[in-house]
Amino acid sequence: MKEWPERSRPPTSAAWNVTMVAAAVATALCCALKLWSDVTMFADQESWLPLGLLIAVPVVVWFVLIAVGRVRYAGRWRLGLLVPLCVVATVVLAGFSVPGRIGWLLTRSEMERAAAECDTLQSERSDGSYRSRTVGVYDFHHVESGPGGECEFFLSTHYPGVRSGFLYLPNGAAPVSDLDHEYVRLGGSWYYFKA
Template sequence: MGESQGAAEATDAHSKPPGRILAAIVGVAVGVLVCIHYDWWPSRFGDARWADPLLFGGAAILALLVAGLVWAIRTLYFVGRDRSRSRWVLVAPAIVIAAVFGALLFPPPSFDDLRPDFERVALEVLAGPERSRSEVEIGRFDFHYVRKDAGGAVYFVEAGGLGITVSSGWAYSPAGPPAGFDDFTATHLGGPWYEFTAAWRT
């Protein structure tokens, strides 16, 4: 009798639909990923400026994977076996779908969108007495430094770059292709702007 009652209780527990707690976990995880996607996360400046979004983004993805598994199991029992219905079955997927469609419909600003702000900073650096500015933010872009050279070019070097030995970013060079630094390659984007990568010489 005791074993039958325990089995019945276990079945009832499995038959619960995904609820508020699961929806809250999905909402928080999706919110973290949205903030990282649009660069609404706190400033990443410093020696480990990449660490916070990387760690929190990884934790958010892991939470979504676990929540998705729990949602699938509960939904399978609740809808597939018991033929029950509840609006809570749809809440977690709706949060994820809304976030995906929102990101597709409203992408973060691109370099082209922010080009006037880039040009303003470039002209300020060219006109100023200092050779470079450190830790510059333009919209969602973070730069380790913005530096001018003797040829009148200004380099926007991304924070973090592509790796320990590779720098990347954009160059403002009204006089033509920038001379660059280290092992430098640049792609013309139109007007005085170039996108570049540079591998450090060791």
């Protein structure tokens, strides 16, 4: 492939620009989907693989466009920054649980009220099945109360494969993470857990 000197390179074509914007928009949508899943699940680790596979298509298109732009066009780098910026921002935000913390802040007052009514929210039916509950941005498979005022809210997604949710411990000692259970302190008597 012949590389043209920078002065004689034409500006990027309209087709290249449109395809680059389409790749950036598709990447941004995949990243937004990941961030939203973290808002509604606090830390949805299960979405990394399917969204990673989905995002591979626009990233491959982006990579091909960057290669073509490097060889063929002048001034191609600015528009090409959109895709890596989306991906890096998503990884950093998800890595520091920023979307999960935002979801928690949006729902905390409703969760406080739900924890106060935990006994009435406990959702096991007489036939042994569960009744789901929605509190704020979260959908719960079921809610369980404990003898000391504890309340566990089990998130619906991936249930029963991944058991995660929120734990309210008003009088108990802070839970300790181990190999089977991870706890993240959310402030006050609240914890996010993943088993």
